[in-house]
Amino acid sequence: MSALADLRVLDLTQVLAGPYCTMLLADMGADVVKIERPGGDLIRENPPYVDDADAEAYGGYFQSVNRGKRSLELDLGADADREAFLSLVERADVVVENFKAGTMEKYDCGYETLKERSPELVYSSIRGFGDPRTGETERQGQPSFDLIAQALGGVMEITGQEDGPPTKVGPGVGDLFTAALNAVGILAAVHHRERTGEGQYVDTAMYDCMVSLTERAVYQYSCEGDSPTRQGNSHPTLFPYDAFEAVDGYVVIAAFSDGHWEELCEAMDRPDLAADYPDAPSRLANREQLRGEIADWTRRHESETILDLLGGRVPSAPVQDTADIFADSHVHDREMLADVAQPGADGEMTVAGSPIKMTETMPRPRGRAPLLDEHREELLDEERADSGRGVAKSDD
Known part of the structure; x- marks a missing residue:
C-alpha cells in the first residue's frame, strides 16, 4: 500500500504550480481526480512531443506534471456539472485550486460552500498573492506567473552575473517551490484533521514563497542594511x-x-x-x-x-x-527518470521521477497522464455506487 492510498484529492488546478503539487501527492499514492474546465488544462497541447504532433494526445509539459491522475471534464457554470462536483466533494479529502481569488466563489463553490457539504474538507489554494482569508492585500486578484513571482520575490535580483541584468532562474521555482510547500501544507492539514476532525483552508502564495526562498537575502539586508545583488556563481559569505x-x-x-x-x-x-x-x-x-x-x-x-x-x-x-543527466548511473540507480506511456505515439516519454524516497511506501509515477475526460464513466459510476450505499469518505 502506498503512503497516501486512502487520500482522495479533487484537483482543479492547471498549468504548473497546482498540477506539480497534486503530482507529488499522486506519486505518493493519492487518488487525484483532475477536474478540468471545458476544453481541458491550458497546457495540454504544449510541446514538445514524442513523435508526430498530430497524433499526440498531449505534450511533454502536461505529461510531466499530470501523470497518475484521473480526468473529469466539468463546467462549474452548468447546474448538472456543479452538482456532480459538489457530490464528489462530499467524498473527497482535499480540494486544490489555483485560480485568482474569488473565482470559485463566482460558481458558489468557494471554501465556505464546500465546507458546508464536507466539514472535514481540506481546501487548498495556490495563488500569486494569496487569499484574503489568510491575509488581505491590494495585490490579490492580480494575475501572476513564475516570472512575476521571481521578480517580486527578489530571486531575479540576486541571480545572474555581476555585470549582467537580473536573470530568471531556469526552472520555474516560483511555481515548483510554491507547489512543494503547498503539498507540505496539505499534508499538515490532513494530519491535523486526523487528530481533531477539523478541516481547514491552506493558502500558499507564490510571492510569499519566493520571499521564503530568498531567506539569505532577507537576513543579509536585516544585518547589513544593503540589498544583496548579483554576483554570478559565487557565494556572499563562503569562498571558494x-x-x-x-x-x-x-x-x-x-x-x-x-x-x-x-x-x-x-x-x-x-x-x-x-x-x-x-x-x-x-x-x-x-x-x-x-x-x-x-x-x-x-x-x-x-x-x-x-x-x-x-x-x-x-x-x-x-x-x-540534460544528456549528461540521462547518462549518469546515479540518476538511474535512484530511479529519477521514469518512462510513461504516451498515447498516440510509438514510443514512451521520459519524465522526472519522484525525489521523495521511502523504504516502505516508495513514491513513484503511477502511470501516464490522463486523456481529457478519460475517467468520466468510471468516476461517475463510483459516485452513483457510493451514493446508493450511503458511503462516506471516511469509509473509502
Whole structure:
C-alpha cells in the first residue's frame, strides 16, 4: 500500500504550480481526480512531443506534471456539472485550486460552500498573492506567473552575473517551490484533521514563497542594511564556492572549510596558498585574487582530470547538461527518470521521477497522464455506487 492510498484529492488546478503539487501527492499514492474546465488544462497541447504532433494526445509539459491522475471534464457554470462536483466533494479529502481569488466563489463553490457539504474538507489554494482569508492585500486578484513571482520575490535580483541584468532562474521555482510547500501544507492539514476532525483552508502564495526562498537575502539586508545583488556563481559569505572553467566545460568547487581548502591547495600543488590563507576571513578578504589562482589552474585541465585530482576529498562536480543527466548511473540507480506511456505515439516519454524516497511506501509515477475526460464513466459510476450505499469518505 502506498503512503497516501486512502487520500482522495479533487484537483482543479492547471498549468504548473497546482498540477506539480497534486503530482507529488499522486506519486505518493493519492487518488487525484483532475477536474478540468471545458476544453481541458491550458497546457495540454504544449510541446514538445514524442513523435508526430498530430497524433499526440498531449505534450511533454502536461505529461510531466499530470501523470497518475484521473480526468473529469466539468463546467462549474452548468447546474448538472456543479452538482456532480459538489457530490464528489462530499467524498473527497482535499480540494486544490489555483485560480485568482474569488473565482470559485463566482460558481458558489468557494471554501465556505464546500465546507458546508464536507466539514472535514481540506481546501487548498495556490495563488500569486494569496487569499484574503489568510491575509488581505491590494495585490490579490492580480494575475501572476513564475516570472512575476521571481521578480517580486527578489530571486531575479540576486541571480545572474555581476555585470549582467537580473536573470530568471531556469526552472520555474516560483511555481515548483510554491507547489512543494503547498503539498507540505496539505499534508499538515490532513494530519491535523486526523487528530481533531477539523478541516481547514491552506493558502500558499507564490510571492510569499519566493520571499521564503530568498531567506539569505532577507537576513543579509536585516544585518547589513544593503540589498544583496548579483554576483554570478559565487557565494556572499563562503569562498571558494563557485564555478570554474575547464578545458572542456565547467566544474563547481565548494572548498570553503579549512580542511577542504587545504585539500584543494594540495591538488593544485599550491601549499603556499594554504599557508598564506589558512582561515575563512583571510580567504574572503582576498577572494578575487584566489579566484584567479583557482581559475588559472582549472583552465589548464579537463573536467575529469580536475575531479580525479580532487579525488572525492573536495566537494566538486561537473556542470552537466540534460544528456549528461540521462547518462549518469546515479540518476538511474535512484530511479529519477521514469518512462510513461504516451498515447498516440510509438514510443514512451521520459519524465522526472519522484525525489521523495521511502523504504516502505516508495513514491513513484503511477502511470501516464490522463486523456481529457478519460475517467468520466468510471468516476461517475463510483459516485452513483457510493451514493446508493450511503458511503462516506471516511469509509473509502
